[in-house]
Amino acid sequence: MNAYMADLLGDGKSPADAATVNAARTLYWKKYGATLLGLINHHNVNPAEFLQQAHHFDDLPNLLRYESGLKRLLKRLPGRKILFTNAPRQYSRQVLQHLGLHRHFDQHISIESMRVHGKLRPKPSRWLLRKLLAKQKLSARHCVLIEDTRENLRTAKQLGMKTVWITQYLKEKKRFTRAHYIDLKIRSIKQIPTQLSRLSLNK
Numbered sequence: 047m048n049a050y051m052a053d054l055l056g057d058g059k060s061p062a063d064a065a066t067v068n069a070a071r072t073l074y075w076k077k078y079g080a081t082l083l084g085l086i087n088h089h090n091v092n093p094a095e096f097l098q099q100a101h102h103f104d105d106l107p108n109l110l111r112y113e114s115g116l117k118r119l120l121k122r123l124p125g126r127k128i129l130f131t132n133a134p135r136q137y138s139r140q141v142l143q144h145l146g147l148h149r150h151f152d153q154h155i156s157i158e159s160m161r162v163h164g165k166l167r168p169k170p171s172r173w174l175l176r177k178l179l180a181k182q183k184l185s186a187r188h189c190v191l192i193e194d195t196r197e198n199l200r201t202a203k204q205l206g207m208k209t210v211w212i213t214q215y216l217k218e219k220k221r222f223t224r225a226h227y228i229d230l231k232i233r234s235i236k237q238i239p240t241q242l243s244r245l246s247l248n249k
Contacts, residue, residue, distance in 0.1 A: 047071070047081070047100040054089055079197065080132055080168045082157070093166060097157065101137035107144050111215065113236060120150040122239045128153045128182070130191075132160075132168045153182075170198040175205055190245060192238070196225060203227035208245040210238070 048071075052061035055070060074084020085091040103109055120127060128151065131138050135156035142148040155178070160166060162173040169175075179186055186206035193199050194216065199209040210230045224231045229245055232238070 050096060050099050051085070054085070054091070079170045082132075082168065083166065086166070094158075097134040097137075101134050106137075106140055110141065110144060112145060113214075113234060115236065117146055117150060119236060119239065120147065123242070125188075126152045126182075128155060128178075130155050130169070130178070132157045134158060169195075170201040172201045172205065175201055175207075179205070190242075192235070196228065200225070200227045203229070210241075210245075 048064070048067050049061075051067045051071060052064075055062035055066055070084070071081050074081045074088070078084045078087070082091070082093060082096060085096060086093060129138070129142070133141075133156060135154070135158055138154065138156050139148065142151070142154070148154075157166075157168050160168045160171070160174050162171070162177055167174040178184075179189070186202075187208075189202075190208040190210060191199060191202040192210040192212065194212045194214075196211055199211060203209050204227070208229050209227060210232065211224070211228045212232055212235055214233050214235075230241055232241060
């Protein structure tokens with residue numbers, strides 16, 4: 047992503063420096079909830095082109111950081127499991143297959159499918175979550191959104207979903223503060239099975 051944005055924000059002869067790229071990425075993410083939306087709105091970026099270039103890694107398996115026992119964990123969890131990711135489908139599918147998790151989700155919803163009335167609306171879009179709940183015929187109060195991005199949980203809570211924030215891989219310690227819209231804050235996803243009862247999904 048940084049390399050793509052450096053070329054995009056450069057002067058045509060040389061790429062933009064890291065500070066310029068980081069500032070733009072942070073601004074767009076805070077303003078629109080997703081960097082891609084900022085690139086579309088301000089630079090007329092082609093979404094498919096950006097997603098393909100920003101998520102192409104020749105050595106993807108060696109870049110992944112994950113916990114052991116994820117397959118067993120998913121088997122233990124009750125209810126339907128939907129992977130809901132702002133990553134492109136090909137990339138997220140490769141990750142799932144490498145981890146052996148592709149058979150453990152009932153549905154895989156990637157950013158390409160996150161459109162409402164023809165417009166791209168990735169997380170944390172309220173319209174997107176409403177559309178998802180309606181399409182899946184789900185009641186928000188019976189759903190749990192598990193995220194490592196705290197801001198994505200705000201909309202889910204407003205719609206009545208339960209929210210779980212995982213902090214293990216977060217780098218900025220100041221972002222560890224638990225917000226009012228977070229029902230459960232945990233360090234590891236392995237804590238989910240033992241903590242699930244605290245969410246009172248039937249209320």
